Amino acid sequence: MSSSPCERLPQAGDFEREAGTEVFYLAPRPVPTGMPAFSGQNLHQEANEVFLDVGAGQASVEFAARTYIGSVMTLVILHSFTAGLAAWLRRDKEPFWPSWLHYELNPFMWGFIACIAALAGYNMFRIIRNLGSRSPVRFNRQRREVALVFRGEAPVYVPWEEVIACVSASQIVTQYAVMPSFALMLGLRDASSGDVYWVTIPGGNLGLVVSEWEAIRVYMEEGPAALPTPVLSDEEFQEGTVAYFNMCRGVYRKEHWWPRYAFGFLVIHFCSGWTLPCHIAQWVNRRPKAVFPQEVLDWSQPLPDERQAKPSEALLKESAEIRKAFAKGQNLLDYYQIKFADPATESPATAG
Template sequence: MKSDKYWRLPRAGDLESKTDHESFYLSPKPVPTGVTAFSSRNLNRESNPTFMDFASGSANVEFGVRGWIGSTAMIILFFGMIGFALGAYDYIKYGSPLFSIVVMLLLPNWFVWGVLSFISLINGYLFLRTIHQQTTYPPIRFNRQRREVAYVPKRGQPPRFIPWEEVIACVTSGKVVTQYGVHNSFSLMIGLRDSEIGDVVWLTVPTGTLMLAVSEWEAIRGYMEEGLSALPRAVSEEFEEGTVAYFHYCREVYRDNHWYVTYLLGFVLIQFCSGWTLPCYIAAWVERLPKTSFPKSVLDWSRPLPPEEWKQPSEELLEQSEAVRKSLRKGKSLLDHFQGELSVEETNNA
C-alpha cells in the first residue's frame, strides 16, 4: 500500500488518533521498546550476520482463504435455513414435502448462484493477487552492516534503499467488523519512505494483541542493533500462525477455556463452515511456491563488509536509546517515557 502522507518523518513517541484507530510510532530513530522480542514469522530462517529478510507469512493467506470459504458457506446456509423454515411451515400446514422449498431455493435459483459466483470471483481475484505478490516481489531485506533496508516497489523497477534510522514503524489498535461481529484489531505497520518523491510503501503485519505487534518490531530492531543473538528463538509450528499445528493448538485452547456448547457453536461450527484446516494447507502450499529472487544490485548490496566498513548508529539514536533505557530501568513504559519528555518540553516552552 502506498501513501504520500509523510513529507516530514514522524518521530518515535508520536501518538496519532483517528476515528477508527490509534497509532503509536516506534520509529524513525528506532529506540528500545522494553518488551521481549518475539516473532511469529520465524525470522531465524531467513537471517545471517549480514542481512535478514522479512515478508508476510502464511497467516495472511490462511485468513483470506478462510474468509472466502466462510462467506460462500454463510450464503448457502442463509438460504438453506430460510428454505427449511418455510418448508417446515408448509409441511405442518399443508403436508408438503419438508425439503421442497430448500431444493427450490438452492438448486435452480440463478440469483443465489449468481451472488455466490460474484463473491467467488472477487475472492479468487484477491487470492491470486496475493499469490502474485508473494511470488513476484522479493521480501524486505534488512542489512545491519550497512544499516539500510532494501525493497523492490514494482517488478521491473530499480530497488530502493532506505536508511535504517528513517524507517517508519508504528503499532495500531482499532476496531474491525467481520462476519462474526466487531473485534479489536492490532497490527505492526512498517513504512519505507522514498525521500526523493515522498511516497511511503507500507507492510502491515496483523497481530493478536498490541504487545505482540511491539514484540514483532522489537525482533527486527534487536537484530539491526545487536545482531543474530538478539533474535528470538525460532518458534515451532504450533505457534506459527496459519499452520495446521497452530489451528489445532487454538482449537484445544478454545475447548479448554469454554463450555462445551460454546466450543461447538463458537469454534467447531464456524471453523467447519470456513474450511477447517483446508485454508492452512493452501497457505502452506503458497509458502512453498518459488519466489522471485532479488535483482543483482540488491545481491551485491547484501555481500558482507569488513568490520571497519560497517556503518555505525548516529549520535542522536544513541542518545535517545540511552534516555529510553534509563526510563525503562525506572519501571516506566515507552509511552510513559515519551509522555514525560512531552511534559518537560511543554514546560520549557511555557
C-alpha cells in the same frame, strides 16, 4: 503528544487516534523499546551477519482464505434455509420436499453464488500471486539501510534510522472471534519521490507486535546473535498452521461450555473450511518467492569493517537516555510523556 504526523513526517513518541484505531510511533530513530526481542510469526526468514529478511507470516493468508470460504458458505447455507422456509410456508399447497428441491435448485441463485465464489477465488489468486512476486524486506546491518523491492520497479533504499515504525490497535472480526487487532507497520520513505511504502505485520497483542519490532532493532544494532531463538518448532509455533488451529480448538473446548464450543467454534470453522485455509496458507508459504534483483544482491555483499556504517550520535545519545529511564522504572510511554510534557528538557540532539 506532538503535532499531527499528517503535517510532517512522524517521529518516535507520536500518537494518533482516528476512526477507532490508535497508533503509536516507535521510530524513526529506532531506540530501545524495553520489550524482549521476540517473533511470534517466525518472520525472520533469513538472517546472517550482513542482512535480515523479513516477510509476511501465514496468518494473513489463512485469514483471507477463511474469510472467502466462509462468505461463500454463508450464502449457500442462507439460500438452503430460505428455500426450506419457503417450502414450509407452501406445505398446504405442495409437498415439502419437492417444493424445497424446486427452490433449492433455483438457477439464478446458484448463478449469483457462483459469481461470488469466482470473485472470491480471483481475489485469493491475486493475494497468492502478490505474495509470490514480492521479495521480503531486507535489512542490511553493515550498511544500516533497508531495501524494498516491488515487481517491475527499481529497489527503494531507506536509511535504517529513517525507517518509520508504529504499532496500531483496533477492533476487527478474525477467523476466531471479534477481538482487538494489533499490527506492526513499517513505513519506508522513498527520498526521491517522497512516497512512503507501508508493510503491515499483524500480531496477537500489543506486546507481541512491539517485540517483533524489537527483534528487528536488536538485529540491526547488535547482530544475529541477539535474535530470539524459537522455543517451539515452526509448525507448532506459527499462527496459520494446522497445529496452531488444533491448539486453538483445544483451548476453546477447555475454556468454554460445550454449546458455545459447538456453535461458537465447530460450526463457524466447519463453514469456513475447517483446516483447509491452514493448508492453503502453508502451501503459499512453501511456494518459491521472488528473488532479489542483481542490484540488491550486490548491495547485500559483506563490507570490510572500515566501510561499515555506524550508529548516529543522536541515536546513541537518546538510546542511553531511554535506558536510564528504564532503570528508573519508566516504560517507553512514560519516557515520551515526560519528554514532550516539558520541551525545555529536550536536548538539541533529540529534537524532532
